[in-house]
Amino acid sequence: MFKSLKSLEEELVNIRLAAVNSSVWEITLPIIHRARVAINDAIRTYPFNVQGVLHSLQTSPVGYVTLPSYVDRVTGIQPASSTITATVAFRHLPTVATNLVEVSVGGVIANGTWINLEYETNIHELPGPVGLRSGYSIGTNEFTNRVPISHPYSLMEWPSQGYLHYVCHNTSQHEIMVYTSIDPTVGFCGILRGQLGTVAVNWSAAVHTSQMIYPIATFPMQAQAVIQAAAEANMYAFWAGHRAKYDEYTAIAGEQALDLTDVLALVRTLEDKADRRYRGMRKAPAVARVQTKRT
DSSP states (O other): OEEEHHHHHHHHHTOOOOSOOHHHHHHHHHHHHHHHHHHHHHHHHSOOEEEEEEEEEEOOTTSEEEOOTTOOEEEEEEESSTTOOSOEEEEEEEOSSOEEEEEEETTEEOSSOEEEEEEEEEOOOOOOOEEBOTTOOTTSHHHHHEEEBOTTOOOTTSOSSEEEEEEETTSSOEEEEEEEEEETTTEEEEEEOSOTTOOOOOOOGGGGGGEEEEEEEEOOTTHHHHHHHHHHHHHHHHHHHOHHHHHHHHHHHTOOOOOHHHHHHHHHHHHHHHHHHHHHHHOOOOOOOOOOOOO
C-alpha cells in the first residue's frame, strides 16, 4: 500500500497543515515536524521488507549496473525490450562502498542493454518535504519533464526513483506523480503525471509558496497498524516531556489534555500494541498435522 508522508503526519496528530494565520502556523509546523520524527523512529524500530521495480536501467560496456544504496536484494531482471528473448542472468554484488549487479543475456555480458530490475528493500526513513522552485507552473515544458525544487531544499535523502505527492496547502488540490531520476542541481526528472488514482492538476506558478512536495511511503498492508501504533507511542512520549507543547497541541487539535500519568500509560499501551502486532506477524506457522482416515 502507498501512503503520503503528509497523510501519515495528519493522521498521527489530527491536524491538517493548511494556509492559516502565521501565529497558528508557527505553532502547528513544529508539531508536524515532530510527527515525522515519530514516524521515522517507528520505521527504524520495526523493519519490514517491501518490493519495488527500477525501470529502464542500462548496463555498462562490461555488463554492470550501479544500484541505489536502498536496494537490499535483487529478485529478478527483465529486458526492457520485448525483442530480447534470450535468458537473462544476474549476480548481485553489494559492498560497503558500492551496490552493483552484473547482467548477462544468453550467457554473454550485457553491453548497453536496457533492463527493468525487481528488488526488495527495508522500509526506509521518509525524507522531509521540499518546496517548488518559484516561477514554474504546470503549463511549461520545464515542469512536464522536471519538477524543480527551491533552495535550500535538498534531495539527498530521497530515493533515486519513486513517487512524490504534490500538494497545495491553500486548496484541497493534490496529485501523485512518478519520478524516474533525480538531478541534484534541478530536482525530480522523468515525471509521469496523475498516478495512484489522482489526476493531473493545473498547478499555478502564482501560488507556488503554498505548494509542497511530500514523499510516498510504501508499506506492506499488515505493517500500517504496527507503524501507526509505534508512532503514536513515540508522539505521546514526546508530549510527556514537553508539557507546554502538549497544551498548545491539544488547544489546536481540539482534544482534551490528559494528565502525565495517563499520557505515560498510553505510551506503554501503544508500545505493547505495536510489539504484539509485530510479533504476531513474525510468528512461525504452526506445524501442519497430517490427517489419516481410519479404516
